[in-house]
Amino acid sequence: MSGIRASFGIERSGFRLDVDLSLPGQGVTALFGHSGSGKTTLLRAIAGLERAPGGYFALGDEVWQDERRGLFVPTHLRPLGYVFQEASLFDHLSVEGNLEFGRRRIPEAERRFRPAEVAGLLGIGSLLGRRPASLSGGERQRVAIARALLTAPRLLLMDEPLAALDLKRKLEILPYLERLHDELAIPIIYVSHAPDEVARLADHLVLLDAGSVVASGPLTETLARADLPPAFADDAGVVVAAVVAAHEADDLTRLDFAGGSILVARRPEAIGHRLRCRIHARDVSLALDKPQASSILNVFRATVSAIAATDTPGQVLVQLYVGATPLLARITGRSRRVLDLQVGRGVWAQVKAVALLG
Incomplete structure (x- = not known):
């Protein structure tokens, strides 16, 4: 059809x-x-x-x-x-x-x-x-x-x-x-x-x-x-297609995607099983230098590709690319100024939570 x-x-x-x-x-x-x-x-x-x-x-x-x-x-x-x-x-x-x-x-x-x-x-x-x-x-x-x-x-x-x-x-x-x-x-x-x-x-x-x-x-x-109407920014987040790559010894599962790997709590699915992951913009933080000694396991080198306003005063939405995979980060306008974020700038993206969607 x-x-x-x-x-x-x-x-x-x-x-x-x-x-x-x-x-x-x-x-x-x-x-x-x-x-x-x-x-x-x-x-x-x-x-x-x-x-x-x-x-x-x-x-x-x-x-x-x-x-x-x-x-x-x-x-x-x-x-x-x-x-x-x-x-x-x-x-x-x-x-x-x-x-x-x-x-x-x-x-x-x-x-x-x-x-x-x-x-x-x-x-x-x-x-x-x-x-x-x-x-x-x-x-x-x-x-x-x-x-x-x-x-x-x-x-x-x-x-x-x-x-x-x-x-x-x-x-x-x-x-x-x-x-x-x-x-x-x-x-x-x-x-x-x-x-x-x-x-x-x-x-x-x-x-x-x-x-x-x-x-x-x-x-x-x-x-x-990142250019959607600001009213949609509250729900902002990306969906990442991933595959179960390995089950680690410490009850973590590694998921591979086009851009790297994500560690999540151990999953029941077999190696090779495909999953969708939802990563909310509010669960992504940014840094200019790679974080050291952090409890956050999922840290990626990323490039800023767009910055847009939101309906919430003092906050912006930042679009990034980790390899071929897009991410969104919701941060304050002050953080944007302190980090001097511009399109094309390299940053480190820390993903604090990943929702597995099956």
């Missing part, structure tokens, strides 16, 4: 969505922004639940909306799956009955998945005989995702599917969402306002603010930008 094209303008009282996007036709695209930024409105427009005057949407060569030609495919005729914040299961049906409801919506010749296959993928095989009222929030969402998949979608839309879950249930369902990413050739558009969720799941990132797209691109490149 080629890419996805989406162009919508929707006017509401005190709000306007105005987007023109080209997105990859595979992997997970995350729509990220603060409340009221237009994420759900955009998702509803893609689904055809909101009809944008002059709107256009195409999934590969299949055009679902082109108002210039008077073309609008209604939602029920679009081959898409939609997973909402609430699972919205049929309480009078068992889990198996809910799955069968999704499967029966599609002619037999168009069905792409068997119920047993989807149940195995999402770990709900043991739940088939139960009613939704007896399920946890995470189990209900997995059933809702399975039902959506059984409608044979060519595009899966997910509107903050973890927002209603507590932390324990979120951690329960995230590995299953990663399996969808790894094992299914269906593009997913995923709405979230949780940075760690996006960093763990997404391949492509769209940042929305007040109804407009402020950035769109591959996840790692977009998160590493």
Whole structure:
């Protein structure tokens, strides 16, 4: 499949969505922004639940909306799956009955998945005989995702599917969402306002603010930008692709990345396993000389590539490169002046904490 094209303008009282996007036709695209930024409105427009005057949407060569030609495919005729914040299961049906409801919506010749296959993928095989009222929030969402998949979608839309879950249930369902990413050739558009969720799941990132797209691109490149609007600086941080290289004798694991190695608390994964690491800008400090006798183990030679203001008075965001890998550091303006930081200057970056995302 080629890419996805989406162009919508929707006017509401005190709000306007105005987007023109080209997105990859595979992997997970995350729509990220603060409340009221237009994420759900955009998702509803893609689904055809909101009809944008002059709107256009195409999934590969299949055009679902082109108002210039008077073309609008209604939602029920679009081959898409939609997973909402609430699972919205049929309480009078068992889990198996809910799955069968999704499967029966599609002619037999168009069905792409068997119920047993989807149940195995999402770990709900043991739940088939139960009613939704007896399920946890995470189990209900997995059933809702399975039902959506059984409608044979060519595009899966997910509107903050973890927002209603507590932390324990979120951690329960995230590995299953990663399996969808790894094992299914269906593009997913995923709405979230949780940075760690996006960093763990997404391949492509769209940042929305007040109804407009402020950035769109591959996840790692977009998160590493220093020129994003200052409102996004509070969540600033990069995602680093790494591989488990060795398990050290003192209960540390070495992860290799394009630029060096990171030491973290011992991990259960085997050598060769790939992981994503999130390094927050607030967890990176800078020095002109290599620190000596420090408790911080992860210290890298880096080069300053950009410096930008933030919304917080007295603080700046510094973009660095460690080899081919970008980092961000959030420091005070005074520290910038004391260190005389300029683009091109060499520094030592100390990484105080690394979040492993799986």
